[in-house]
Amino acid sequence: MQSEQPSPDLLAPLFAPLTSLPGIGPRHASLLEKIAGGRRVLDLLFTLPERIVDRRILRTVAAGHNLAPGEILTARVRVVSMRKAARPGQPSVIRTEDDTGRLDLVFFQQKNMPAPTVGAELLVSGKTSWFQGELTMPQPDHVTNWSKRESFPRLEPVWPLTAGLFPYTVRKAMKAALALLPDFPEWQDPALVRKRRWLSFSQALRLIQAPENSPADVEWAPLRERALTRLAADELLADQLCFGLARLKARSRSGRSMPGDGTLRAELSRRFGYPPTEAQSRAIAEILKDMASPTPMMRLLQGDVGAGKTFVAMNAMLQAVESGAQAALMAPTEILARQHFETLSRLCPTECVYLSGTIKGAARRETLAAIADGTAKIVIGTHALFQDGVTFADLGLAVIDEQHRFGVEQRMNLSAKGEATDILVMTATPIPRTLQLMEWGEMSVSRLDSKPAGRQPIRTTLHSMEAMPDILAAISRAIADNVQVFWVCPLIENSETQSAAAAEERWAMLSERFPGIVGLAHGKQDIAIRQAALEAFRLGETRILVATTVIEVGVDIPNASVMVIEQAERFGLAQLHQLRGRVGRGAKKSFCLLLHDGMATPTAVKRLTLLRDTNDGFMIADEDYRIRGGGDLAGNRQSGLPGFRLAQGLRLSLLVTAMQQDSERELDRNPHLEGKRGVALRTLLMLFNRHEPDRLLISG
Template identity: 55%
Template sequence: MVSSPFSITTASGAGQFDPSLLAPVLAPLDSLPGVSTARAKLFSRIAGGNRVLDLLFCLPESITDRRARPLIADLKQDSIATVTGIVRGIRPPAPRTRQPWRVTLEDTTGTLELAFFSKWQAQNVVEGESLIVSGKVERFHERLTMTSPDYLLPARSADRIPLLDPVWPLTAGLFTGQVRQAMTAALARLPTTLPEWHTPTLLERRRWPDFTTALHWMHFPATIPDSEQGDAWRGEQTRAHARLACDELLADQLATRIAQRAARSRPGRSITGDGHLQQQALTAFGHTPTPGQKKALRDIEADMAAPYRMSRLLQGDVGAGKTLVALLAMLRAAESGAQAALMAPTEILARQHAKTFERLSPVPVAYLSSAVKGKARKQTLQAIAEGTTPLVVGTHALVQDAVQFADLALAVIDEQHRFGVEQRLALVEKGHDADMLVMTATPIPRTLLLTRFGDMQTSRLEGKPAGRKPVHTSLHSIGAMDEVLSGLRRALAKGAQIFWVCPLVSESEALDVAAAEARHAELTAYFGPIAGLAHGQQDSAVRQEALEAFAQGETRLLVATTVIEVGVDIPTATIMVIEHAERFGLAQLHQLRGRVGRGAEASYCLMLHDDGLGQTARRRLTCLKETEDGFLIADEDFRLRGGGDVTGRRQSGLPDYRMSSELLVDMLLDAAHDEAKRILPDTAPLTDPTLPLSAEVLLSLFNKTDAARIFTGG
């Protein structure tokens, strides 16, 4: 039995939903006939889970059409065909060669050569026997040939070859026949009728089948009516796929709404203040906050003053001023007599925040990272525990057991996509009913806002603080390197400071570092000893020293990997060179470009690209050249690359949907969002809402009954 943790009352009556009708498909994979514990582990690799239903959600990658049953004389090269004939010759390969066995198959119109590299398969063929084979027809030495047929059976067993043959994903040790057997058994466990969660109007308008039928049609399209001829079955299967994708999105959206409401119903603490600390910080800042900053701060302060815990996302473009908003929110917590902590993913970014806070804050600021050791660490931990430092800035070191706060009221997580859910929760849980503010400088497309952050209130900073100038972006072929270097030499002669970002080589950071070191040596040979080097494998103190030397003007050129993507604020740097820009994600390029244009001088970004730049890559880079609006760039990045790369080459975007491709998400998300609001309207009570039985079934099917805590972690 699987129970719901939501304590939700179903519309059909009081009490928890009894999922007994789903028990057969919620059972473990090894409950299927012929699936041992060892084989279940193989199935779980392709299923992405251990339930029978997880296997059913592993849809075929394609469908092979084997309905064509031509005579041999009518065979066409490079086609899939199913042929019946009589074996007229068997020729084994010459000794000690890698040649295949060759079998001649004949019908009344001609002959087809079969090639087998499997001795076992070839030796099961008997001359004079009537066979049926199915596979791809090719031409080899002017002869029609079928190499290693997908099916080879006695002609009397022709009905064992599927007319529309599903191609499921496989893993080592797992074969198509085993998957087909397991899928057949799993489909047989589906209830013939389930309560319908979609409205009749939606189903009729989109011509969608019911949930159970949709799964049958996806795995075995030959069960679709009139599939023996024509292509009408493809339209039916497309509609079945759309229905299942919408179900998956709806379950996600519904769980998100439940989580959001659960977060708003959690008892919190009212954090208020008179603004005196904030005003002192603004005086030190010396500028008036932008309208966007003021609005974001009002939203945050309203949440902090409310009697429930805040869970808010602050998203803003590069240089939009999120750090100031975070500081003012943290000072509001300090005004109430409590503490606030900001956690950043890298030491560079954490140090930059600490440096800014120390310059502006009228109250003490503590800094903690793995680089803080010995007596300094002990003193910092003591100050945090005693509450003598109202503001704390650090890396993930803040979530270590040794860190105890006197009274943490606000947890701020910067560049939240770089932290796991558990790390974010670990910081929040160090406080008593602490509020949570997560920030990102990677603009998030609306699609991702709904799918990944739908449970959170959102503030969006637009525009840049006064004084920021646009960055002039240009594209240059690697083949024009000599011209680029000559231009940089002229800029250096005029006093410019330059970032040079080396390309991503592979998933190996060691190779990226090697590329940076090689480029540093080449540029030092060209420009002289004016270049520094910063990368992720350096000791943090060495890396920080390189950054400080560049900030102080002791070096004029900084060669780096993407370690400088966030947290580097050097207003005197005015030129950014990105080598092999086509290897980076658009959002990451935008972040890197944001390292310049932070001062009063005009700034430039030179994106060097491969000589043979493809059409899609050129389109991506042209987008960056034509706009500095990070939100437009994020939408283009999502559309061109897909959600999985929206935050850069090594980050993830969309949730791990099983049946919803990027295109289907784009097409169906609004419908799923509207359906979720219909099922759980805004007017429903925050706690113990009444859900229809069908919605409970949907959440159980998609394993979303335990989503509230995870979603609330951001």
């Protein structure tokens, strides 16, 4: 039975381009696209204000004397006099007063200066400062005639801007967009709406984007909090519904059973020589059971640094080979892919081949032929694996390492290389439980929560950058003890170019102190030069490697037992934990020195202290989420969830759990989203672009 679809008339105005808004031409639309992240009216509506300026409290001028720096003064004043600038570069001043004191309104641009008459009453608002003993308001935010105070923005949204885009343009566009916002059918559970005293979705969005229209008799802060919570809940419900539909579709898809006979896995265990940990045994059992089932496998293998994910993945790949199929392992960098190839070639009792963009000529043709005719049972490589010229004889299992570094289309292309291909995704970045629900909700999860015996504990210490002389002395002692040292330079405004420059500067300084034994590796180098630097360090030809985060994954050098990270407060905790995991791989005691700026904030130092006090990546990830409120995985946004527009800055872990439970209940009783309730939920999915669960199924 065909399910009823949402009304196109309801959604079409929101999906229309920004140029459809009255008064918004192509130039303004292109600027609005930059802040909205898209060209639709809906993208603008989902651009939440960065803050709300509260101008509701009317103060006297005398009360303005006691305001903290940056605090807003809103006052009713009379015009005493006006003085226009005598020459360019001088300010113009409107002198005003009330019964308690005098306030000078200062304008540095003549065109922005109003022209009230002396004696006129004004409503003014802005930040104040002192100049030659006088209270001034430089460049007032608003100057309104008192008789027109009804138009004064008492609660003013402040949206993000870009060069050439002014607040009044955003305000005009947002007002026009809100006029197109319909009243949608309710998709949240009615009991939950009543319990939480939620506004409807459209009412909540209007309240946040146009707060000046909020009811005057209702306390603003709690009302705004409820509106933000409502909007976040809607986005989270859409996400969890999409995951739930993906799971339902996964269970209905025909797959293939790959039980294997255990012969190759037994030989792997013999060659490995160590018993697996309890966590590894559990994960292997879960994965092999999935592969033996006729339902396609979609599983996440989540393991901390050094937890032994590769050994688990090898067992899965060999079970595919035992069943007559091929397996592929895709890694995001050539360094990591080559490391996997060396490990698998040494331990796996079957034919392994390597493919990357650097494999050329006859070697490439030979490798492609082996993949196509099935001679190559296990294929390891980079994104080259999913290119058009690569054909598999029978790809049964795709293992994707460090999944977050690949785009959806790339993952789709790899899984499409086979029929009903099982997918195993590995990540060494510990994922907070809340993010796990969000990012991996359509997958089963196997978690490696312990490490193999023999891994050395790493002692982590915190130091101010001012302690550099002591750090260099410690490095001298380490080198004298035949130890190798990683020296990681800071992230600089997400600029690889600037980070590379910082690394080159540090390399020059260290080379002067330790001549002939310092290498350099960063992302702006030619790949061959970078590979040569890493190889020289691996062979011990250099003793110190200055690098950016190119060494975050896939660098395994047992003799390196000291990690120095400059300006560690610039990194996310999960990334610091990954970098720290580059040491502690050999027999010697290992150290991680976190250098922070002397002006680092208390929150930044608290985060680094957490890293100092524990080596448990899962605890670090969960605590970092609690401290920062989520944050973008790339580190740009400090609150909210990655990839989300409205789910920001709230107690998200409780809200995610509630929306997951609501989604499961809804799909249990209405799996095909039929009837009026189904139409409402389908509308929700379309609003948040979560109406294609198939993309989740085939991409991981």
